[in-house]
Amino acid sequence: MRSRRAPLLIAALVAALLTPGAALAAPAPAAQAAVASCSAAAWSSGAVYVGGNQVTHAGAAWRAKWWTQGETPGTTGEWGVWERTGTCDGGEPPVDPPGTEDFPVSQAQFNQFFPNRNSFYTYSGLVAALSAYPGFANSGSETIQKREAAAFLANVSHETGGLVHIVEQNTANYPHYCDLSQPYGCPAGRDQYYGKGPIQLSWNFNYKAAGDALGIDLLNNPRLVQTDSAIAWKTGLWYWNTQNGPGTMTPHAAIVNSRGFGETIRSINGSIECNGGNPAQVQSRVDTYLRFTSALGVDPGGNLHC
Incomplete structure (x- = not known):
């Protein structure tokens, strides 16, 4: 290790x-x-x-x-x-919390990746969330592990403007994320399932599924994703490790199986960005990924676009 x-x-x-x-x-x-x-x-x-x-x-x-x-x-x-x-750290790298010895990104690197991040997105919150998915950035070779950490952080950086935004900025969209065809409905209110957290978790059925997987009642308490840093990071890791989204595999599988960073983009935003949907947005994600992999001293691999 x-x-x-x-x-x-x-x-x-x-x-x-x-x-x-x-x-x-x-x-x-x-x-x-x-x-x-x-x-x-x-x-x-x-x-x-x-x-x-x-x-x-x-x-x-x-x-x-x-x-x-x-x-x-x-x-x-x-x-x-x-x-x-x-x-405020006196120019010295901050001390990493216990239990992060095998996580490829140190606290100092995290701070360098996100110099303008919202104080809500703490490194300690990310570290606390790692236990929910121990295979994340801890599977395969050291190269694969570093690629996965860089890929995840590059995508969440894109989704949140560099870990600046906790919630979706277009409030007009908020009422749209309630699927009333679901038997459990939207008990927290029809306008409460808007995008939140590092991968902008949205829709009542995703809050239900993520909450069930994590053992947290997010269906009734969706605001936990914007008030508890560890829970927010856990929802991002839930999607990354378990959801295909509009793609054909989870982002975790895309990196571990060497299918490339481009497949992680497909699993998050599908045709909205891929297949010529929005090449500028794809390139933005790729540029951030290349910057992070360079900082971690690892080759980014192939198939960067989608």
Whole structure:
């Protein structure tokens, strides 16, 4: 099995205040004007922030330059509202949680893959979900295992805009995901089965099937997928490991049986993207997969498109 690095101590952040005289002699660069506050509360999409407010998000400290609400730190650009003031792990790779020795992606790599991710999508939540499907990214050779981890994360990145979105953004679609022909109906409400989580689980029958498989009552409590990180990751792994979708095999089988990344796309979105349906979207997924496999130091294999 792969060897993992020993846990590293998190370096302490020390803020030094310049005296007025020193400031005149050697002006501090603008990038150092704000001091990182890694003890600040995590950024919240619903909170209102004003100039000077500090938050933490995606392993970094941020300071608001002016009033803002709902603007994710790291997505507003150099001249945007959020100023990055420091890295909250002190520049050292974070310590991986216990039990991840055989998972091909370290916490440091995960953070690099998703620098602007919503704080909801935690690495610890993903790790907690792995026990539900122990064969995931743990079957076949080390090359296959790394390919599967990269393929899964590339697809969920595409589905969520880089792990930024927890729920489907088009609210007009929300009432459409209730199939009343099912005998159990939509007990949580006809508009509650919209896309949620890393693979955007949708439709009442998928919530029922995923919940039954995972031992969680998602039919009556679909909002758990947007409020519990581990449950959200488990629903993504449920689909990946057990559902053919519009394809002919599960995404897990596509990678383990060397059918290629393209078949994982087919299993998720079928003709909507494949067979010329939307080649730009396919290419976007492929580009992310190639970036992740490169970071993991593994050949991506063939049949990348669908």
